[in-house]
Amino acid sequence: MEPYDVFVRWERGEPYEEAVSVDAADPEMALTLAKANIDLRRDPVSVKVAPQSAVTETTETEPAISPTTDREYRKVQWYAENKVEVND
Amino acid sequence: MSLDAIDADARAEVVTFLFGIADDEFLTGQALTEWLAVAPTMEEDNALSEIAQDELGHARMWYELLEDDAAENADTLEAVGLPAADVDLDGLAIGRPPEARRNSLLVEADRGDFEVAVAINYLYDEAEARLLDALAAGDVDEIADRAAQAASEESFHREHAERWLDRLATTEEGQERLAAALESVLPRAADYFAFDDAVAAALEDQGVLATSLDDLEADWQEAVRERLAGLPIEVDTSALEGDSLPSLMQSTPQNGRAGDHTEDLTDLLARAYPDDAVDHGIPRAVQP
Numbered sequence: 001m002e003p004y005d006v007f008v009r010w011e012r013g014e015p016y017e018e019a020v021s022v023d024a025a026d027p028e029m030a031l032t033l034a035k036a037n038i039d040l041r042r043d044p045v046s047v048k049v050a051p052q053s054a055v056t057e058t059t060e061t062e063p064a065i066s067p068t069t070d071r072e073y074r075k076v077q078w079y080a081e082n083k084v085e086v087n088d
Numbered sequence: 089m090s091l092d093a094i095d096a097d098a099r100a101e102v103v104t105f106l107f108g109i110a111d112d113e114f115l116t117g118q119a120l121t122e123w124l125a126v127a128p129t130m131e132e133d134n135a136l137s138e139i140a141q142d143e144l145g146h147a148r149m150w151y152e153l154l155e156d157d158a159a160e161n162a163d164t165l166e167a168v169g170l171p172a173a174d175v176d177l178d179g180l181a182i183g184r185p186p187e188a189r190r191n192s193l194l195v196e197a198d199r200g201d202f203e204v205a206v207a208i209n210y211l212y213d214e215a216e217a218r219l220l221d222a223l224a225a226g227d228v229d230e231i232a233d234r235a236a237q238a239a240s241e242e243s244f245h246r247e248h249a250e251r252w253l254d255r256l257a258t259t260e261e262g263q264e265r266l267a268a269a270l271e272s273v274l275p276r277a278a279d280y281f282a283f284d285d286a287v288a289a290a291l292e293d294q295g296v297l298a299t300s301l302d303d304l305e306a307d308w309q310e311a312v313r314e315r316l317a318g319l320p321i322e323v324d325t326s327a328l329e330g331d332s333l334p335s336l337m338q339s340t341p342q343n344g345r346a347g348d349h350t351e352d353l354t355d356l357l358a359r360a361y362p363d364d365a366v367d368h369g370i371p372r373a374v375q376p
Contacts, residue, residue, distance in 0.1 A: 022131045025255070032251050035244060036135035 002051055004030035008038055009046040016048065027051070091157050093228050094294050101290035103154065103164045104190060105283055106231075108345055109219070110150035111191035113238075114181055115353070116212060117143035118360045119199050128202060139209075139245050146238040151180045153230060182361060186353045193276040193344040196353040203256055207269040210249040214311055215280045217242055218304045219297075227295030257319045267321040274325070279343045281305035287345075 003023050007016040019038045024030035030049040038047065072078045094102050120140035127133035158165045158175045165175060194212055199205035220242065223235035256262040281301045283291075291297045297304075316323050342348045 023129055024131070029251055029255065032247055033131040033135055036138045036248075037131050 001025050002053060004034070004049045004051050005055055006030075006034040006038060007048040007050075008044045009048075010041065010044050012045050014045075016046075021052065022049070024049075091153070091228060091230055093230075094296075098290040098294050099157075099161060099164050101287040102294060102296055103157065105287050105291060105296070106150055106154055108190040108192075108283065109216075110147055110154060110180075111184075111189045112195050112212075112216070113143045113150065114147035115189075115191050115195045115356060117141070117147055119195065119356060120205075122200065122359070123205065135248055136205075139248065142241045142245065146241070147181060148177070149234050149238065151177055153234060154180060186349045186357065187347050189344070189349060189353065190347060191344050191349075191353075192280040193278075193342060193350060194273060194280060196344070196349060196356055197273055197276055198352055198355070201265070201269065203262070203265040204269040204273065206249060206252040206256060207266065207273050209245065210253050210315075211273060211277045211312065212280075213242060213246045213249050214315075215277065215304075215308050217246060218299075218308050219281075222297045222299040222304055225298035227298075231296055253315070253319065257321055263321045266319075267323050270316065270321075270323045274323075279345050281308070282343050283345050 001023055002025075003021045004027070005021050006019045008019045009016045020034070022030055022033045022037055024033055027049060030051075031047065034047055034049050038044075091099065091102060117140045120136055120143065123133065123136040123140075125133060127136050155175060155177055162175075192212075194208060197204070197208060199208050217239065220235045220239040224232050224239055226232050226235075253266070256266045281304060283301060288301045292300055313325050316325055342350065
C-alpha cells in the first residue's frame with residue numbers, strides 16, 4: 001500500500017495537471033480509485049498514476065537552475081537590433 | 089413525456105418492469121450510502137459514494153419517467169397496486185411499502201461486510217449491464233435514452249467491482265470470506281430476471297427489450313460462471329447451470345419481482361428512514 005501521484009490531461013494539447021494523490025496497493029487499483037477521486041469537470045483526455053516512490057523531484061534548497069548570465073545572443077530579435085559586421 | 093409508444097393493454101406490465109429497475113437502483117444506492125465514512129480507505133469511501141450517487145441518480149431518472157407516465161395514465165398505477173394519490177417522486181421512491189417493491193432480492197441483502205458488498209456489486213453490475221444494453225437497443229425512445237445514460241456510468245461500477253473481486257481473492261482470509269459471500273448472495277440473484285411471463289412477453293412484443301430476458305439471463309449466468317471459475321476460490325456455481333431459476337431458487341424460493349421480499353428490505357428501509365427522524369411530511373414505507 002503506497003501513495004500514487006495522479007496527473008490529469010483535461011484537453012488535447014494541454015499539459016498534464018497534478019491532481020490528488022491516492023493510496024493504493026497496486027497501479028491498476030490506483031487508476032481506478034483516481035477516477036473516483038479527482039475533481040471531475042468533464043471527461044479527461046487522460047489520467048496517469050505513478051507511485052510517489054518512482055518520482056524524483058527538486059527540493060526548495062536546490063541551487064537556482066535558470067541562466068543568470070546574458071543569453072541575448074540566442075534571440076533572433078537581438079540580431080535585428082544589433083547589426084553584425086561580416087568580414088569577407 | 090410518457091410511454092406513449094406502449095399499447096394500452098401492455099402498459100401495466102411495462103410499468104411493473106420499470107418499477108423493478110427503479111427499485112433496484114434506489115435500494116442499491118441506499119445500501120451503498122451506508123459505507124459513507126466507514127470504507128476501508130478514504131479513496132474507497134469516495135469511490136463507493138460516487139457509485140451510490142450514480143445509482144440514486146439512475147433511480148430518480150426511472151421514477152421520474154414513472155411519475156410522468158402516471159400523471160397521464162392513472163389507471164396504470166392502479167393496475168400495479170398503487171393508489172393514484174401516491175404519485176409524486178418522493179412517494180414513489182420513499183413512500184412505497186416493502187410488499188409494493190419490485191426489486192431483486194439481491195439488492196436488499198445487508199452489505200455491511202466489504203466482501204459481501206463486492207460480491208453483490210459484481211453480480212448486480214453484470215446483470216444490470218446486460219439489461220441496460222438490451223433496453224438501450226430497444227424501440228421505446230423514452231426508455232432507451234435513459235438506459236444508455238445509466239449504462240455509461242455503470243462501466244466504472246463494473247470496473248470497481250471487478251478489481252476488488254481479484255484483489256480480495258489474493259489472501260487466504262479474502263478467499264474464504266469472498267467464497268462465503270458469493271455462496272450466500274448467489275441464490276438471491278436468482279430472481280433478477282424472473283419477471284413473470286406476461287411482463288416478459290410484453291417487453292418483447294412492445295420492443296422495450298432488444299433481447300429476451302431468458303437470453304440475457306443465460307448470458308449473465310455464463311459470464312458469472314466463467315469469472316468465478318477464474319478466481320482462486322471454491323464457489324458452488326452448479327446452481328447457475330441448466331434450468332436456472334428453479335435450481336437457484338431452491339434455497340430461497342422467493343421472487344422479489346413479484347413483491348415477495350425478505351426482512352432485509354424492511355430493515356434497509358427502516359435504516360434509511362428511521363422512526364425517530366424529523367417529520368418532514370414524506371410518507372413512510374415502514375410505519376413507526
